[in-house]
Amino acid sequence: MAFGAFATGVAREQGPRRKSRIALLLLLPGILYLMLFFLVPLISLVLTSLQEPIPNGDIGEYQTAFRWENYADVIGTYGEHILRSFIYAILATIFALLFSYPLAYFIGVKARRWPLVQNLLLVLVIAPFFISFLLRTLAWKSILSDEGFVISGLKALSLMAPDAHFTGTAASVIFGLTYNFIPFMTLPLYSTLERLDTRLLEAGGDLYANPAKTFFRVTIPLSMSGIVSGVLLTFIPAAGDYINASRNFLGGSGTAMIGNVIESNFLVTLNYPAAAALSIILMAVILVMVTAYVKRSGTEDLL
Amino acid sequence: MASGAFAESGADLELVGIQKRFPGFTAIEHLDLTIPAGSFFALLGPSGCGKTTTLRLVAGLEDPTEGRVLIGGKDVTKLKPYQRPVNTVFQSYALFPHMTVLENVAFGLRRRHIADPLGKAHEALRLVELDHLATRKPQQLSGGQQQRVALARAVVNRPALLLLDEPLGALDLKLRRQMQLELKSIQEEVGLTFVHVTHDQEEAMTMADTVAVMNKGEIEQLGAPQELYELPRTAFVANFLGQSNLFTGKVTGTTSSAITVDIEGVKIIVPSKRAQRHTGEVTVGVRPEKLHLLLKAPKVDSSVNVLGPGRIIDVSFSGVSTQYILTIPGIGKVTVFQQNMSSGPLAHEGSEVWVSWDVEHGFGLADEPAASPKFSADTDTATIALQKKQALMSELEEA
Amino acid sequence: MISKLGFGKWALPLYAIIALTFLMIPIAYTFIFSFNDSLKTNIVWRGFTFNKWLDVCNQQEVCEAFGNSLIIGVTATVCATILGTMIAIALVRYRFRFRSAISLLLFLPMATPEVVLGAGLASEFLTAGVDKGMVTIIIAHTMFCVSFVVVTVKARVSTLDPALEEAGRDLYGSPNQVFWRITFPLLLPGIIAAALLSFALSFDDFIITYFNSGTTNTFPKYVYVSAARGIPAEANVIASAVFFLAIILVLISQVSSAIRRKRLEKVS
Numbered sequence: 014m015a016f017g018a019f020a021t022g023v024a025r026e027q028g029p030r031r032k033s034r035i036a037l038l039l040l041l042p043g044i045l046y047l048m049l050f051f052l053v054p055l056i057s058l059v060l061t062s063l064q065e066p067i068p069n070g071d072i073g074e075y076q077t078a079f080r081w082e083n084y085a086d087v088i089g090t091y092g093e094h095i096l097r098s099f100i101y102a103i104l105a106t107i108f109a110l111l112f113s114y115p116l117a118y119f120i121g122v123k124a125r126r127w128p129l130v131q132n133l134l135l136v137l138v139i140a141p142f143f144i145s146f147l148l149r150t151l152a153w154k155s156i157l158s159d160e161g162f163v164i165s166g167l168k169a170l171s172l173m174a175p176d177a178h179f180t181g182t183a184a185s186v187i188f189g190l191t192y193n194f195i196p197f198m199t200l201p202l203y204s205t206l207e208r209l210d211t212r213l214l215e216a217g218g219d220l221y222a223n224p225a226k227t228f229f230r231v232t233i234p235l236s237m238s239g240i241v242s243g244v245l246l247t248f249i250p251a252a253g254d255y256i257n258a259s260r261n262f263l264g265g266s267g268t269a270m271i272g273n274v275i276e277s278n279f280l281v282t283l284n285y286p287a288a289a290a291l292s293i294i295l296m297a298v299i300l301v302m303v304t305a306y307v308k309r310s311g312t313e314d315l316l
Numbered sequence: 317m318a319s320g321a322f323a324e325s326g327a328d329l330e331l332v333g334i335q336k337r338f339p340g341f342t343a344i345e346h347l348d349l350t351i352p353a354g355s356f357f358a359l360l361g362p363s364g365c366g367k368t369t370t371l372r373l374v375a376g377l378e379d380p381t382e383g384r385v386l387i388g389g390k391d392v393t394k395l396k397p398y399q400r401p402v403n404t405v406f407q408s409y410a411l412f413p414h415m416t417v418l419e420n421v422a423f424g425l426r427r428r429h430i431a432d433p434l435g436k437a438h439e440a441l442r443l444v445e446l447d448h449l450a451t452r453k454p455q456q457l458s459g460g461q462q463q464r465v466a467l468a469r470a471v472v473n474r475p476a477l478l479l480l481d482e483p484l485g486a487l488d489l490k491l492r493r494q495m496q497l498e499l500k501s502i503q504e505e506v507g508l509t510f511v512h513v514t515h516d517q518e519e520a521m522t523m524a525d526t527v528a529v530m531n532k533g534e535i536e537q538l539g540a541p542q543e544l545y546e547l548p549r550t551a552f553v554a555n556f557l558g559q560s561n562l563f564t565g566k567v568t569g570t571t572s573s574a575i576t577v578d579i580e581g582v583k584i585i586v587p588s589k590r591a592q593r594h595t596g597e598v599t600v601g602v603r604p605e606k607l608h609l610l611l612k613a614p615k616v617d618s619s620v621n622v623l624g625p626g627r628i629i630d631v632s633f634s635g636v637s638t639q640y641i642l643t644i645p646g647i648g649k650v651t652v653f654q655q656n657m658s659s660g661p662l663a664h665e666g667s668e669v670w671v672s673w674d675v676e677h678g679f680g681l682a683d684e685p686a687a688s689p690k691f692s693a694d695t696d697t698a699t700i701a702l703q704k705k706q707a708l709m710s711e712l713e714e715a
Numbered sequence: 716m717i718s719k720l721g722f723g724k725w726a727l728p729l730y731a732i733i734a735l736t737f738l739m740i741p742i743a744y745t746f747i748f749s750f751n752d753s754l755k756t757n758i759v760w761r762g763f764t765f766n767k768w769l770d771v772c773n774q775q776e777v778c779e780a781f782g783n784s785l786i787i788g789v790t791a792t793v794c795a796t797i798l799g800t801m802i803a804i805a806l807v808r809y810r811f812r813f814r815s816a817i818s819l820l821l822f823l824p825m826a827t828p829e830v831v832l833g834a835g836l837a838s839e840f841l842t843a844g845v846d847k848g849m850v851t852i853i854i855a856h857t858m859f860c861v862s863f864v865v866v867t868v869k870a871r872v873s874t875l876d877p878a879l880e881e882a883g884r885d886l887y888g889s890p891n892q893v894f895w896r897i898t899f900p901l902l903l904p905g906i907i908a909a910a911l912l913s914f915a916l917s918f919d920d921f922i923i924t925y926f927n928s929g930t931t932n933t934f935p936k937y938v939y940v941s942a943a944r945g946i947p948a949e950a951n952v953i954a955s956a957v958f959f960l961a962i963i964l965v966l967i968s969q970v971s972s973a974i975r976r977k978r979l980e981k982v983s
Contacts, residue, residue, distance in 0.1 A: 036809035043798035043861055044817060050858040051824050054835030061838045112734065119731040129973040136965050137735045143961040144742050145954045146919050147938040151946065152741035152748075155758055195738065245826070253828020256921065261942040272830045272922070279834055279926065289838060292831040303826065377881050397884040404885045410878035414900045423896075424886035473886070 055296075062289035073283030083290045091274050091291060098271040099298065101183070102252035105190035106198075109247050110240065112191065113199040117239075118232075121206030138199050141192075150189055150262050154180055157188075157263075181265025189257035197246040205239030241310050249299055271295050326509035327388030327401070327476035328353040329374060334383035336369055336533075343369040344533040347383070351526070356503050356510045358524030360517060362556070366533040367513045368407075371479050374511065376400045388476055398427070403470035404479040407486075409462045411454035417441070417465050418450040424473040440472035441465075443502065460491045467499070471506060478503075480512040484519060496523050517557050521545070529553050549592055551599060551685040560601040561650050562685045563623075567595050575680070580646040584621045584678065591680025599681040605653040606677040609640060609662055610670040621678060623647060624670030628663050638662075642669055742958065749951035756945025767948040774949040780937035781953050784918055787849065787933060791856035792913040798857070799864025799913075800906055804898075806865070807872040824862045832859060833926030840927065847929030855927045856920060860913040867912060871905025915961075 062083055064075035088095070120138070124131040141149060157163055157179045167173040179185050213235065217227035233240075255272025258264035264273075271291055279288035334347040344366045351357045359367040372378040374385055376397035384393045392400050403424065411420050418437050425433035441447040444464035446457075454462055463483060470478055480499075484492045500523050503510045514520050520527045521541035528538040529552070537544055537553045545557055554560035563584065569576035575591055577584045577598050584600050591598065602621075614622055626644035633656075640652040640663065650671055654662060663669050751757055752764040772778040802821065805811070824832065836855050840847055879901070883893035921935035928936055938950055 036805045036811045039801040039805035039809070040811070040817065043802040043865075044820065046798055047820055047824070047858065047861060050836060050839075050854055051832070052820065054832075054839040057839040057842055058831070058835040061842075115727060115730050116734045119727045123727060128976065129969070132969045132973070133966075134731070134735065136962065136969065137738065140742060140958075140962065141738055142915060142919070144745055144958045145935060145938060145950075147921060147935050147942070148745050148946075148950065148954045149741035151938070151942060152744040155748075156740065156744055192738075192741075249826055249828060253830045254922075255830065256939070259942075261939075272828070275830050275834055276925070279837065285838060285841070288834055292834045295828055296831045299826070299828065375881075375885055377884070397881070398887045398889055402885070404882070406878045406882055408876055408878050410876060410882035412879060412882070412897060423883070423888070427887035427889075427892060469886070 058289045058292055061285050062293050064286045064289075073285070075285055080286070083286045084294070087287050087290045087294070090287075091271070094269055094271050094274050095291075095294065095298075097183075097268070098252050098295070099302075101187050101190060101258070101270060102248050102254075104187050105194065105251045106244055106248045108187070108191040109195050109198040110244065113195055113202055113243065117199050117202035117206050121203045122209060122211060125207070125211075135203065138203070139196050142196055146193060147256060147262075150193065150256055153189060153192065154263055157185065180263055181260075181268070183268055185263045185265075186258045186268045186270075189263040190251045190254060193254075193257065194247040194251055197250070198243040201242035201246060202236065202239040205236045205242075209235055237310060241307060244306070245303060249303070252299060253295060326354045326507060329477055329509065329511065330386040330389075331370070331374070332384045332386065334370070334373060334385070335381045336366070336373060336378065337381045342533060344373075344380075347533070347535065349528065349535065349538075351509065351511060353388075353509055354507055355526055356500065356512065356524045358512045358514060358520035358527045359530055360514055360520040360527050360556075361530035363515055365530040367515075367530045368481060370530070371404070371481055371511065371513050374477065375402050375404050375479055377404075401476040402479060403473050403475040403477075404481060405463075405466045405470050405483045407481045407483065409454075409466040409483075409486075411462055411465055411469070413454055415453075416450065417446065417452050417454060417457070420454065420465060421469045421472055423469065428473070436472055437468075440468040443471065443505075444468045444498075459487055460495060463487060463495060464498075467502070471502065471508070474506070475508065478508050478510050480510060482514055483512075484514075484516075492519070499523060521557070529556060531556070545603075547590060547679050548601070549681065550683050551601075551681050554601050554679075554681060555685075559604055559651060561604060561607070562599050562601045562681070563647060564597060564599045564684060567593075567598055570594060574675070577680075579623075582623060582647075584623075585618070585675045586678045586680045587676060590676075590678065592682035593680060597684070599684055600678055601681060602673050602678050604639070604651040605637070605655075606673050607650070607652045607671045608673065609652050609654055610672060611663060611667065613670055614672055619675050620672050621675060622670055622672045623650065625668050626650065626671070628665050628667045628669060631663070631665055640669075642671070745951050746955045746958070749948055749955045751948050751951075753948045755947065757948045757951065758945060767952045771949050771952050774947045776932070777934075777937060777947060777949045777953060780932040780934045783849065783932060784934040787852050787856060788914045788917040790853050791860055791917045792910050794853070794857040795860035795864050795913045796906060796910045799861045799909060800868050800902070802861070803865045803868035803872055804902075806869055821862050821865050824859055825866075829859075829920075829922035830926075833923040836923070837926040847927050848931045851927045851929070852924055852931060852933065855923050856917040859920075859923060860916055863912055863916060864909040867909035868902065868905045871902055871908075875901055918957075 060077065061075070063077075063079050063081065064083075065078040065080040067074045067076050070076075116138070120131055120134045124134060155161060159165070159178055159180070164173065164179055168175055168177075173179075209232070213231055214227055217231040218224070222230060252270075253272050255270055255276055256262055258268045258270040258273055260266065271294075275288045275291045275295070278284040278291065329349075329351040331347055331349040334344055334349075336342070336344040347366075347370065349370075359370060361367045369378060373380050374387075376392070376395060376399075380393065384391055386392065387401060411417075412423065415423070418434065418441070421437035421440055422433040425436055430436065438447055438450065441450055444467055446461060446464055446468065449457060449461065454465065457465065463486075466483065483499075484495050487495060496519060499510075512520070512524060524541065526538065527541050527544055529536045529544065531552045537549045544553060548554035548557060548560070551560075551562060554562065563577075563579045565577045565579040565584070567575050568578045568583070570588075572588070574585050574587050575594050575598070577586060577600050579600070586598075586600055588594060591600075610624070613624065614620065623644055626642040626647075628640055628642045629649075630639075630641040632639045635656075637653045637655050640654065642650050642652070644650060652671060748757055748760075749767055750763050750765065751760055752762040752766070753759075754761075767773075802817075806814075806818075833855070836851070836858070837847070840851055845851060875898070880893055880897055883897045884890075888896065919935060921933075921939055924933050924936055925939065932940075934950075934953065938946055941947075941950075
């Protein structure tokens with residue numbers, strides 16, 4: 014979806030460049046804006062990540078330097094958080110994919126005969142977008158709290174140990190991440206499955222493939238571009254999220270993710286270089302993983 | 317084009333030394349073409365042959381790499397599309413979806429500040445018998461109706477030249493026949509110069525008074541439909557317009573009125589005026605419906621060419637006629653169409669037969685069939701399709 | 716075999732119903748608790764009341780934060796839609812150098828985690844000595860909305876049949892006339908969709924806002940900050956109201972387009 018839309022962006026350089034003056038006028042404001050408020054901040058982040066404290070300075074006072082040890086320091090201190098972020102994000106992405114695929118398949122393929130129903134189902138999928146991200150996460154916190162009927166019910170049925178908790182655990186954070194990013198997964202899946210030519214599935218059946226084989230050999234490969242978009246759109250924000258893992262939401266003392274430590278370093282302890290170094294690490298790891306993933310799934314033209 | 321005025325009548329179109337290169341390939345190598353005023357001219361060719369590019373060059377939607385475009389004797393090469401007295405009926409019709417049918421038709425008139433645009437638009441819609449749908453949106457019309465609106469939208473401007481880019485391609489067969497006749501009668505009624513691009517040989521032959529067959533960016537042959545059919549000059553034309561049986565051999569004798577070609581030991585006579593070459597290797601052709609199927613070897617007759625004996629390998633019945641395919645040792649496959657005058661097939665698979673034709677029906681080509689073989693069409697269309705895609709991409713980029 | 720077929724037929728719709736119900740749970744919870752006769756916190760159900768709906772601005776802080784979110788959302792949407800639409804048109808319609816670099820510049824903000832975007836801008840503002848507040852939030856929101864506008868409008872631009880504009884030029888329309896009479900009206904639905912998306916993104920954004928807000932409060936920031944001590948039911952009222960407004964708008968557009976489709980089918 015969003016990622017595929019840039020597919021044709023990387024165009025071949027060719028031919029005479031016509032009317033480049035108008036193009037320049039159209040592009041300039043937006044591009045300058047992005048340079049000033051996206052690119053320069055990234056550079057500023059890199060510079061900040063290499064700063065060192067001013068000797069005898071106050072908390073939060075740093076000067077320009079090339080202190081590469083900052084990176085070693087944050088990896089030493091927060092290695093656990095970094096690792097945890099990616100594990101949580103990967104698990105949430107997998108769960109979101111498993112949850113979304115049948116749903117998107119139903120809406121995109123089975124509900125095709127009734128366009129209005131199809132659109133209404135789609136509205137339900139994106140409905141969570143319309144209610145505050147934070148409030149819906151808090152709602153889950155209340156529903157799944159120890160006093161809530163779900164957990165007390167499970168305990169009454171002895172399906173959960175009487176002293177066990179759900180909120181505050183890793184499972185609860187992964188649950189929250191999964192829930193919150195399901196629409197990001199379902200929408201791109203839907204948009205490719207909606208265009209799936211069902212005659213190809215019939216052809217699969219005709220050529221002696223059983224339904225399972227048809228699904229894995231025909232349906233999945235044909236919806237690969239949607240899977241790739243959905244995985245990226247889920248994984249990237251999930252890896253950087255810190256709401257779900259925050260102690261006031263679904264997380265606990267042992268669930269802090271990289272986003273949480275960036276926030277606390279930047280806004281609480283004013284350790285800007287550490288926050289900046291962590292941000293750069295997060296971004297770099299994401300870019301490497303995304304590139305590798307896109308390359309492996311054979312849809313390079315997405316980027 | 318001066319605003320506020322209509323073209324007096326159709327104008328002639330002249331293309332001088334046109335060349336068009338796109339990044340990566342050449343669409344038109346070298347093109348000289350004159351289309352007289354008031355004619356219905358068809359550019360016929362397979363997809364990717366450069367015919368649509370030619371049309372776009374005339375419309376001004378594409379700039380030629382080299383050469384000039386003249387309309388009514390005036391050089392318009394440097395003019396923008398909106399400055400040319402030319403209108404186009406697009407392949408996709410390109411009706412503006414956000415305007416009513418009437419507003420679509422009045423669009424060009426309004427841009428040129430012509431008085432009473434709506435009245436004239438209604439008039440044009442009456443011409444195509446769609447005035448009762450004037451307030452509809454284009455999406456509410458059927459394909460044939462949209463096609464007619466597109467035609468009205470172009471014709472209403474009384475352009476000196478009306479360009480039609482495969483305008484009937486999206487219609488089903490029956491509607492296409494009907495529209496062909498309507499287009500023809502509208503052209504006669506308004507007296508404009510029509511330039512019609514198509515890959516459908518039948519369409520070109522029924523509608524146009526002059527047909528130019530294009531192949532690989534060049535015009536292979538130009539003439540009246542019947543002339544092209546009866547006397548194709550190249551193997552491409554012989555096979556693109558209908559089917560032909562082609563045989564290649566050396567010229568062994570020449571008289572004042574005919575040449576004799578030796579095809580694997582058989583002497584075939586072709587009238588000199590129907591042969592493009594008179595010496596050396598010559599490819600001789602004859603249409604399948606001009607062949608007679610004989611069950612016995614005929615008597616020698618200098619006004620008739622005979623090949624055979626051969627064996628029938630396929631018989632297929634198609635209503636009015638039956639198609640026989642036979643192989644003649646040393647010569648190869650020959651196709652024969654036989655009118656179904658009597659009931660039942662004349663010959664059966666495996667029958668030994670001869671074929672004959674009037675000397676006057678044969679023709680001699682200017683090139684060899686190998687130069688443009690019909691059989692390598694697959695690889696050919698693949699590359700052509702790729703080029704077409706690139707062309708479209710670059711057109712889109714450019715637009 | 717028959718029972719298997721029967722199961723296969725019902726499994727998917729049944730799953731879809733359960734899955735969609737699951738998605739609705741926190742929405743329903745938030746809505747129900749907007750009627751809770753709560754005191755300061757809104758965790759335990761204390762009885763039904765309409766009061767929170769009737770007197771939302773009883774909690775002045777909530778209302779003020781909501782107002783700020785509206786102002787920021789509208790301003791950022793207008794800026795991002797204008798900038799993004801211009802870029803989208805240029806990308807599809809013109810050829811220029813550095814095209815791939817520009818595409819990358821547009822793609823990266825969408826592939827960058829919000830924390831990084833927020834921290835980056837905050838560090839820039841820190842270095843430049845800019846005071847954080849409403850303006851810095853608007854700057855930040857416009858930045859991350861631009862790419863989404865480009866994507867949305869560009870999708871619309873590329874579905875346009877280029878022959879439509881050619882027809883406009885062919886029918887004596889100057890480049891200017893072709894743009895305003897053909898291209899722009901046809902792009903309008905895409906531009907509106909992009910603007911709505913921008914507003915939704917801006918209105919619900921927390922992470923980037925939090926890094927660049929200074930003392931200015933927005934609705935999500937208010938919820939985050941109050942999460943520790945409990946959130947008043949008024950917040951649920953506002954969230955529910957926004958939710959239903961959005962849903963109603965979407966439903967109206969869906970149903971009206973369905974009606975239009977029906978009418979088209981009837982005609983042809």
